[in-house]
Amino acid sequence: MTAGEQGPRLPADFRFGTATSAYQIEGAVADDGRGPSVWDTFCAEPGRIADGSSGAVACDHYHRVDEDVALLADLGAGGYRFSISWPRVQPTGSGAVNAAGLDFYDRLVDKLLAIGVQPMVTLFHWDLPQALEDDGGWLNRATVERFADYAAIVGARLADRVEHWIPVNEPSVVTTLGYATGLHAPGKTLMFDAMPAAHHLLLGHGRAAIALRAAGAPSVGCANNHAPIWPASDDDADVGASKLFDAVWNGMFIEPMLLGRYPRDLEPLLEDVVDDGDMATIRQPLDFYGVNYYTPFRIGAAAEDAPMPFEFRPVMGYPTTDLNWSVVPDALREWLIMFRARLRAAVPPIYVTESGCAYNQGPDDAGVVDDQARIDYHSAHLTAVAEALRMGVDVRGYYAWSLLDNFEWADGLVPRFGLVHVDYETQQRTKKRSFQWYADLVAATKASND
Template identity: 35%
Template sequence: MRFPHDFFFGAASAAYQVEGAWNEDGKGVSNWDVFSKIPGKTFEGTNGDIAVDHYHRYKEDIRLMAEMGLESYRFSVAWTRIIPDGDGEINPQGLAFYNALIDECLHYGIVPFVTLYHWDLPQVLEEAGGWTNKRTVDAFSKYATTCFKAFGDRVKHWITFNETIVFCSLGYLDGAHPPGISHNPRLYFQATHNVFVAHARAVEEYKKLRQYGEIGITHVFSPAFPADGQADNAQAADHANQYSLAWFYDPILKGAYPDYVVGQLKERGWTPDWTAEELTVLKWAAPKNDFIGLNYYQPQRVIKHNPTAEDKPAAQQVIAGAPGKVSFDGVYKTVSLEDKKYTKWGWEISPEGLLEGLRMLRGAYGDIKLYITENGLGDQDPVENGQILDADRVEYIREHLKAVKQGLREGLHIKGYYAWSVIDLLSWLNGFKKQYGFIYVDQQNNLTRKRKLSFGWYKQVIANRGGE
């Protein structure tokens, strides 16, 4: 079986991780521009001031993507280029950059898939409370509408937010992302709710414009499975799925929050400040979502945890991170299992987890339209005689594509696969040490681009529509 002709073989990036040019052409300052410069916050003090200089080298990068046969490029827009102070004046130079980027993609027949928010919030809004302040929701509406109007004639695929669970949990439970707050579940849930409302409003705005494209959201997809057959652990996995899956997917797809979590929040005093009008907007927008984007890296293996004095208050299990953390309410814990394979960063490699998770998702939400918007191997790639021989990445993507293929055989509506990442880029907390790209960026030699082994391999996959 080959992949259908309307299935996109793509790859992804995000503005802060690739663009650089952090203060050029009228761009405003983002929360990451500030946060990454606080000593000790990022790996060896790396930041996105230059990143991989995609802002200046996008033409070369897109030419390489075209050579690879890439069908679609998922990238994000930096809010601070479009509206530098968050909700004030529009910056024409910011619009010009993305117009040029989009046109360059279209010139080669590469379909642009645009994420509006991949974590770089205007600093002015962050200082006013970020996603916990409803002013940010209004500001996002204005920003999103500006993008739809400016680019919507050529961009027909929109993702509002990337991984709400990650930027909210790392921002308000773990303190590892801006605004750097730890152990505050009340703010965490408030921020997630505000993001869902901002998403719903953007869907509303987009549909009003009648641009006849599609709009959705990208969530982390890290389904939880019990570590073994014990009933307690099965219950703990259910609990994990309620908090890390249902809390995020239900308001988008069902237009209402899961009763179980709502009850728990009430008991603990963590219920967000939500209005009847906001809850109605969620309900209204739910059936208008065109798709859900899934970022799949690994499943969660879960056991029940009995909190002790030492580990409370516990940090949030960060979904995209390595196992070993206790959930923020202390109820469960994620573990590594001896019979599983892990990356150098301790992320489980499990194509089966993707397939099983997809089946679980269908059970909960029916036959929805899906894109795999991120999946890939973070590695320190082996360089031999100047060649980047990332055979492990080839193996990783090959196996995950097989799982996607099996999902298609079973009738799932998966419409595309975006490898993370198209090019080596800045990892938020791991700097340039951890690479994901098909295109290598030589940090020692003026950021020169080189094709990796995986580049030629993915090219073949695309040319043969999934046959090798």
């Protein structure tokens, strides 16, 4: 690493990693028996995706897996978080296993282990089989049973070799953007009536954790999207709105998983869907708690006739990414410290299971992708993690989002989060300067602790 780019000092056993998800990188949506997902359907609806693109090809990772594993070998980070496509394993979300799909992930795990990279596997990163959505999706309690069956299938095949498991990625985002506001698949606009989806996602998490452990999984955790929630002003209405949104975004998922209850203000919205024993199922012991962090939220009170009682306000005074997300590394430190302070012994070891930034530079005339802003982002956020560690927070690792530029959901192919640039026309991979910086940081951390 060059002067000025030195990363923070972290423990020798700190796990550096990168992360991806199946629909965002795999492509091959109709190959080898894969069934349609809600994102295939959503992308086909005009106006849903900003640039009209989809994940039909994306990074073509399904066909270029060896090339991408070679990139991981060059990077040298010890962990790789990826997701399994449910419709690739079970095309309709139930019934017979698609052998070609499950074989793909079996080979991927072996390839990772052969280069000394430990897999962290996510079972559901938003690509619900469309057949299940046709029956109500996560609003239908039966989907929980199907998810438990799917977890058992995958666990039986892979649990002996996968280091860490995550049943559900960001249930808050699936609920809020998929079922409440309709900005993501499946495009429902139910507002607070989306709460049953949140409960079923949490119940699916618990049932999958049980199935994975029964299959011999050594470590099961979660990956929840969290952030500090800042009131837009000291006005009582803004403070109250921020507290309500904090319950919806943070407490709604922390409290059931770690304490076996819902936030008091939200309990009335869930009483019709919570059955006896549900909360005990959700509160499975976690071997780690995964935090996906990108930016804090500034919340104010909405107008009386607004569909929701809170609204988002700009976070002022900070640089922004190309998606206009404010870059506030100290908010990650703040959140980690407050999380531990509030829940203390209930908090298991923590991994930052995602953090990243969209900066859209491509290769220059010399073929170099000079993404200094991404280097600055990850360096500052790793420094925030190191500071939380010094304050006594047990953070075990950091997974940079993302290994590759990829399909960024409703924003399409324009935002670029990767350490590796992908030319979507040619599928050529180009390591960015941030890739080499991260590789150097991993090597330097190891060397400094030898």
